Amino acid sequence: MSQTRPAERSRTYADHARPWWQRVLLTPEMAIIALLAIVVLVASLTVRNFATPITLTFLLLDVATLLLIALPMTMVMITGDIDLSVGSMVGLSSVVIGMMVQAGQPMGLAATTAVGVGILGGLVNGLLITRLQLPALAVTIGSMALYRGIAVGLLGTTAVTAFPEEWTTLARANIPGTPIPLVMIVFAVALAAFVVLLHFTTFGRGTYAIGRSRDAALFNGVAVDRTRIILFVLSGAIAALAGVYYTLRFGSARGDNAMGLELQVIAAVVLGGVSVFGGRGALHGVVAGVLLIGVLSSALRLAGVTSDVINIITGVLLVLSVISGSILTWARSVRARPSSATPAQA
Amino acid sequence: MVTPTSTTTPETAAPALELRGVSKAFGRVVALRDAQLELHAGSIHALVGENGAGKSTLVKIIAGLYPRDSGTLTLDGRPVEFRSTADAKKAGIAVIYQEPTLFPDLSVTENIFMGRQPVGRFGRVDRATMRSEALALFARLGVRIDPDRPTEGLSIADQQIIEIAKAISLDARVLIMDEPTAALSGVEVERLFDVARGLRDEGRALMFISHRFEEVFALCDTVTVMRDGSYVSTDPIATTTVADIVRKMVGREVGDLFPKQEAQIGAPVLEVNGLSQPGVFADITFSVRSGEIVALAGLVGAGRSEVARAVFGVDPYRTGEVRVGGRPLPKNSPAAAMRAGLALVPEDRRKQGLILDATVASNITDAIRGRLSRGGLISTTQENDTARDWAQRLEVKTAALDTLAGTLSGGNQQKVVLAKWLATEPTVLIIDEPTRGIDVGTKSEVHRMMSQLAGAGLAILMISSELPEVLGMSDRILVMHEGRITADLPRDGATAEKVMFAATHGQAEAGQHHGSESVA
Numbered sequence: 001m002s003q004t005r006p007a008e009r010s011r012t013y014a015d016h017a018r019p020w021w022q023r024v025l026l027t028p029e030m031a032i033i034a035l036l037a038i039v040v041l042v043a044s045l046t047v048r049n050f051a052t053p054i055t056l057t058f059l060l061l062d063v064a065t066l067l068l069i070a071l072p073m074t075m076v077m078i079t080g081d082i083d084l085s086v087g088s089m090v091g092l093s094s095v096v097i098g099m100m101v102q103a104g105q106p107m108g109l110a111a112t113t114a115v116g117v118g119i120l121g122g123l124v125n126g127l128l129i130t131r132l133q134l135p136a137l138a139v140t141i142g143s144m145a146l147y148r149g150i151a152v153g154l155l156g157t158t159a160v161t162a163f164p165e166e167w168t169t170l171a172r173a174n175i176p177g178t179p180i181p182l183v184m185i186v187f188a189v190a191l192a193a194f195v196v197l198l199h200f201t202t203f204g205r206g207t208y209a210i211g212r213s214r215d216a217a218l219f220n221g222v223a224v225d226r227t228r229i230i231l232f233v234l235s236g237a238i239a240a241l242a243g244v245y246y247t248l249r250f251g252s253a254r255g256d257n258a259m260g261l262e263l264q265v266i267a268a269v270v271l272g273g274v275s276v277f278g279g280r281g282a283l284h285g286v287v288a289g290v291l292l293i294g295v296l297s298s299a300l301r302l303a304g305v306t307s308d309v310i311n312i313i314t315g316v317l318l319v320l321s322v323i324s325g326s327i328l329t330w331a332r333s334v335r336a337r338p339s340s341a342t343p344a345q346a
Numbered sequence: 347m348v349t350p351t352s353t354t355t356p357e358t359a360a361p362a363l364e365l366r367g368v369s370k371a372f373g374r375v376v377a378l379r380d381a382q383l384e385l386h387a388g389s390i391h392a393l394v395g396e397n398g399a400g401k402s403t404l405v406k407i408i409a410g411l412y413p414r415d416s417g418t419l420t421l422d423g424r425p426v427e428f429r430s431t432a433d434a435k436k437a438g439i440a441v442i443y444q445e446p447t448l449f450p451d452l453s454v455t456e457n458i459f460m461g462r463q464p465v466g467r468f469g470r471v472d473r474a475t476m477r478s479e480a481l482a483l484f485a486r487l488g489v490r491i492d493p494d495r496p497t498e499g500l501s502i503a504d505q506q507i508i509e510i511a512k513a514i515s516l517d518a519r520v521l522i523m524d525e526p527t528a529a530l531s532g533v534e535v536e537r538l539f540d541v542a543r544g545l546r547d548e549g550r551a552l553m554f555i556s557h558r559f560e561e562v563f564a565l566c567d568t569v570t571v572m573r574d575g576s577y578v579s580t581d582p583i584a585t586t587t588v589a590d591i592v593r594k595m596v597g598r599e600v601g602d603l604f605p606k607q608e609a610q611i612g613a614p615v616l617e618v619n620g621l622s623q624p625g626v627f628a629d630i631t632f633s634v635r636s637g638e639i640v641a642l643a644g645l646v647g648a649g650r651s652e653v654a655r656a657v658f659g660v661d662p663y664r665t666g667e668v669r670v671g672g673r674p675l676p677k678n679s680p681a682a683a684m685r686a687g688l689a690l691v692p693e694d695r696r697k698q699g700l701i702l703d704a705t706v707a708s709n710i711t712d713a714i715r716g717r718l719s720r721g722g723l724i725s726t727t728q729e730n731d732t733a734r735d736w737a738q739r740l741e742v743k744t745a746a747l748d749t750l751a752g753t754l755s756g757g758n759q760q761k762v763v764l765a766k767w768l769a770t771e772p773t774v775l776i777i778d779e780p781t782r783g784i785d786v787g788t789k790s791e792v793h794r795m796m797s798q799l800a801g802a803g804l805a806i807l808m809i810s811s812e813l814p815e816v817l818g819m820s821d822r823i824l825v826m827h828e829g830r831i832t833a834d835l836p837r838d839g840a841t842a843e844k845v846m847f848a849a850t851h852g853q854a855e856a857g858q859h860h861g862s863e864s865v866a
Contacts (some may be wrong), residue, residue: 013734015707017746201722202715209712212701218660219690219698220712220766221681279703 028273029285032321036292043299050299053179061172061249063294064183065090065258067287068242069265070272071194072235074286077269078198079210079228080278081129081136086239087261088147089121091254093243095151098160098253107167111244115237121147122236126229144262152255160253171248183245190238195283203227211278267314268293271321292317360423362387362551363408363439363520368417370403377403379575381417385520385551390542392562392583393555395572396595396813396846401555404572405524409441410434421520440513444525446505450498455480457497458512483511487541503534510541521545522553527561528647539565557645557850559588573597589843596813596842607797611821612636615805616688616774618657621666626652627829630666634774634805639796641820642809644849649829650809651693654776658690659683670774684713689772691763693779693809695756699763702752706744707733709751710765736765740795757788764795775799778809793819813842825849 016023024030044051069086076083093114100110121143128139173182198204206227209217217224247253272289274281293314300310363385370378378400385391395401406412408419410428419426421437428434434441448457455476456463464479466472480493489507497505506526513521523542527535542565546552556562562569563583571578571594578594614633621630627649634640642650655661657668659680668675670686683690692698700709710733711718718728733747740761744754751762760780767775780796781789796819800806810816816823823840825833825848833848 013737013744014746015730015734016748023748196723200724202719202724203722205708205712205715205724208704209701212703213697215694215698216701218680219658219692221684223681 027282027285028324029282029288031324032272032285032288032292036288036295039292039295039299043295047299047303050302055298055302057174057179057181059294059298060181060184062298063290064181064187064249065242065246065261066265066268066290066294067187068190068245069235069239069261070269070286070290071190071283072231072238073265073269074272074274074281074283075194075198075204075207076136076231076235077211077266077274077276078207078278078281079231080214081228081231082140082266082276083122083125083136083232083235084140084262084266085121085125085143085147086235086265087258087263088144088151089118089236089239090243090246090258090261091256092121092147092151093118093240094247094253094257095155095255097244097247098155101163101253102160107164111241114244115240118236118238118240118243119233120236121240122233123229125236126232129232130225130228148255148259151257155253155255157255161251163248163251163253168248168251171245183249186241186245191283191287198283203230207231208279211275211280213279264293267318271318273321276322359387360420361385362422364418364420364423365404365408366418366420368404368407368419369415370407370412371415377575378407378414380577381572381575382577383553383570384580385553387519387551388546388549389568390546390552390554390566392566392569393553393572394557394559394562394569394591394595395578396811399572399595400575401572402524403575405441405522405555408434408439408520408522410439435516435518438517438519439522440509440516440518440520441522441524442506442509442513442526444528446502446509448497448505448508451496453494453496454491454500454508455493457508458483458515460512479515480511483515486514486544487511488544489537489541501534503530503538506530506538507541510545514545518550520551520553522555524555525557526554527556527558535561559591559850562591563588571595588847592843592846596846607801609637609797609801610803611638612803615671616657616807617669617672618653619667619669621653621656621663621668623652623656623661623663625829627656627826630831632824632831632834634807636773636803636805637800638822639800639806639808639820641816641823642807642826643811643813643816643823643845644826646811648826648849650826651778653826654690654778654807654809655692657683658688658776660690684770687771687773689713689767689770689775691760691767691775691777691780693782695759695763695782696752700751700759702750704751705748706737706742706751706754706762707747709762710736710769713766713770732769736769737762740765740768741791757784757792760784760788760792764792768799772804774805774807776807776809779811780808781810781812781815813845816845817842827851 049055069090073083073086096114096117097107097110100113101107125136125140125143128134128143129136170182174180175182175185198207206217206222209220209222210224210227214224243258246258250257268290269281269286270276270289271292272281272286274286296314296317297310300313301307361384363383365381365383368378368381369376381400381404383393383404393401393404403412407414410431410433413429419428426437428437449460452460458480459476464472464475466475477493484491484493487507487510491500491504491507497508500508510521526538530538539561542552542554554562554566566583568580568582569586569591570580571591573595578597581590612635614635616634618633619631622628630653632640642653644650652661656663659675659678659682662678670683670688673686675686675688676682696702701712704712707730711729714732715724718724718732730747737744737747742754742761742765743758751759754762777796780792784792793815796806796808808816808819810819817840821837823833823835823837823845824831825835825845827849832851833844835844835848
């Protein structure tokens with residue numbers, strides 16, 4: 001501001017306290033990426049048939065749903081909220097397109113309607129949480145049951161499988177000449193959009209601010225409630241979109257599709273370095289977290305390990321990742337303690 | 347229980363509670379210096395002092411919440427050591443805080459006997475005994491509260507009575523009440539006083555902390571004044587006056603420590619008309635002109651910060667309006683307030699002012715992130731350049747721009763908050779407790795900066811609980827008492843006594859007495 005006295009420009013500040021390689025490498029995200037690289041390497045060397053194009057294709061087809069839903073979930077969790085209704089929204093979206101296709105509606109319209117339902121479901125979550133000031137955990141446990149209930153109620157225990165051949169083929173097709181499924185293009189576009197939104201916009205800054213201190217964000221003029229509502233809407237919309245893919249990929253619309261998916265997504269997001277208390281996390285870590293879970297279960301399955309054991313291993317990994325965060329924080333606080341007793345020196 | 351039943355202090359007996367030479371420091375901040383206090387059985391003692399005089403610290407030491415650094419604490423002449431609040435309770439000390447801490451879902455009876463329920467056979471909780479004992483307690487206190495209802499929905503006054511009942515059932519011999527009347531109505535205050543007098547006549551020692559002198563004079567037998575963490579005096583109420591006490595509370599010379607430069611006072615920039623929020627503040631009307639520093643003085647809880655938050659749009663208000671530069675400001679929108687040129691440096695720096703987990707650079711640019719972006723996209727380079735510029739202007743001491751704000755010292759954190767708001771180029775700066783918890787050197791730097799900003803035409807509204815700061819820095823002083831503005835004093839006519847008087851009394855007395863007469 002021009003009103004203050006001309007400052008004595010005696011002091012200069014470095015942009016960063018640590019050199020660039022430390023800032024880039026010594027992060028929780030890098031730890032997960034390194035772990036992913038190690039697991040891929042070990043699996044390629046020791047598990048027969050792991051390092052093959054067909055394994056890669058199926059791995060990516062499997063994790064695509066998780067990858068998509070993890071993007072908005074990351075932002076929701078960075079604000080300190082959580083969305084437990086995403087698995088049910090996948091089921092509801094599946095039922096919506098199933099019923100519309102069964103009624104002879106074109107696939108495009110069915111998919112659009114499903115995403116519309118997702119937006120509506122997200123809006124309901126967001127409004128209940130912000131207007132009634134209820135915890136996201138409580139509200140989305142409720143809507144998890146509600147959306148699942150609607151889905152099962154609409155379609156009963158039957159399944160719709162009569163999807164147009166060209167659509168189901170498309171959902172499983174690869175990018176020509178590669179072992180990479182087409183759906184990864186959808187994911188790449190969504191990822192780019194979310195990276196820009198979270199890491200390069202004022203909206204993203206507001207998202208972090210809300211998670212770090214809701215009070216301070218409010219005093220800084222961040223539209224706290226509007227931001228949270230928008231994120232729940234994004235979460236619902238992307239979950240519905242993922243539901244469309246999920247349905248076409250398996251060629252089956254059922255009310256109980258993607259049961260329990262929300263926990264897998266949240267586990268992967270937390271594994272990727274997002275704090276359950278909000279304020280911390282980045283998308284590259286989350287992508288690595290989802291891939292790590294996908295690679296581990298794929299490799300272990302190929303190695304003949306049963307699914308119970310796979311669950312135990314991913315569970316242990318998740319607990320370790322949460323503990324390692326606390327240990328790091330504790331270590332930092334121990335290191336910081338002597339310096340906080342004496343005021344910061346010039 | 348102690349036996350003396352006379353209401354006069356038995357001079358020969360050892361005090362029920364005595365503190366001598368008690369000191370306590372938090373880091374480098376000395377909260378108590380050589381404090382002393384004597385409470386006698388069968389007597390009600392008042393403890394008064396400005397905000398920050400050390401009253402609460404003293405109470406917390408007695409309650410076993412803080413360990414003391416030095417000095418002695420004796421009960422009936424025996425030295426005691428409290429390692430926890432449980433130790434203090436066991437020794438017969440009960441503290442009743444302004445906000446009772448009861449379990450809202452449990453019944454009144456359950457609350458009184460929490461953690462020590464009478465048990466019958468097989469360890470079963472004996473509800474009947476519990477209930478009849480609760481009824482006996484209320485009968486003894488002369489109050490009527492249904493022992494079976496949940497405490498949720500009870501008035502603060504009733505909740506305090508329950509705390510007192512709890513204390514008596516524990517056979518507490520020393521009862522300390524920290525501003526118990528702050529949230530009570532006239533009738534409720536009377537009932538509390540009757541209960542207190544009854545307990546005194548039973549031979550218990552009571553201490554009463556209050557900012558309301560009428561109450562001190564109506565209820566208490568002796569009064570101790572504290573100032574700046576030190577003991578000032580103890581006198582029998584009968585031989586002292588309100589004027590005496592105020593003089594002792596203020597006590598220090600207000601020199602030219604806080605020089606406000608002469609500034610060209612211009613047109614009103616911030617105008618607040620009839621702002622009211624039921625239960626919080628009422629009919630708040632004032633204006634701040636460009637180049638002017640207006641202080642909003644008063645005691646903690648008078649509603650000053652609440653007014654600031656409402657003006658800035660963080661909190662709601664029912665009626666009234668706020669104008670900035672002549673144009674009305676919409677309610678409930680900090681973003682709109684910022685666009686209109688308002689800036690608020692909040693009271694709680696660590697919770698509201700800063701994001702401790704974020705870097706210095708992002709904290710400085712948080713309030714202008716919209717301006718630093720193009721089409722919503724933020725330029726990190728521009729962000730760092732702006733942050734560097736403002737860190738330099740305010741001489742923030744930080745290792746780098748990406749240092750976490752939480753690791754800076756209090757004074758430097760305050761500079762970061764100031765930098766953030768000055769970067770918005772405001773026309774009105776509201777600054778809540780500008781120098782709380784920061785060292786003397788940085789304090790005068792902040793004062794110099796505020797003075798220069800006013801000199802450059804900024805309108806400043808300063809909320810402060812430090813009288814020297816209020817008297818030294820401001821062109822005009824508004825004093826609030828219980829949600830209302832009770833005085834509007836020009837710089838020349840303002841004295842510490844007048845401000846304290848208006849802060850502790852209603853409007854009428856503030857105008858007539860000017861703190862020179864006793865209300866006893």
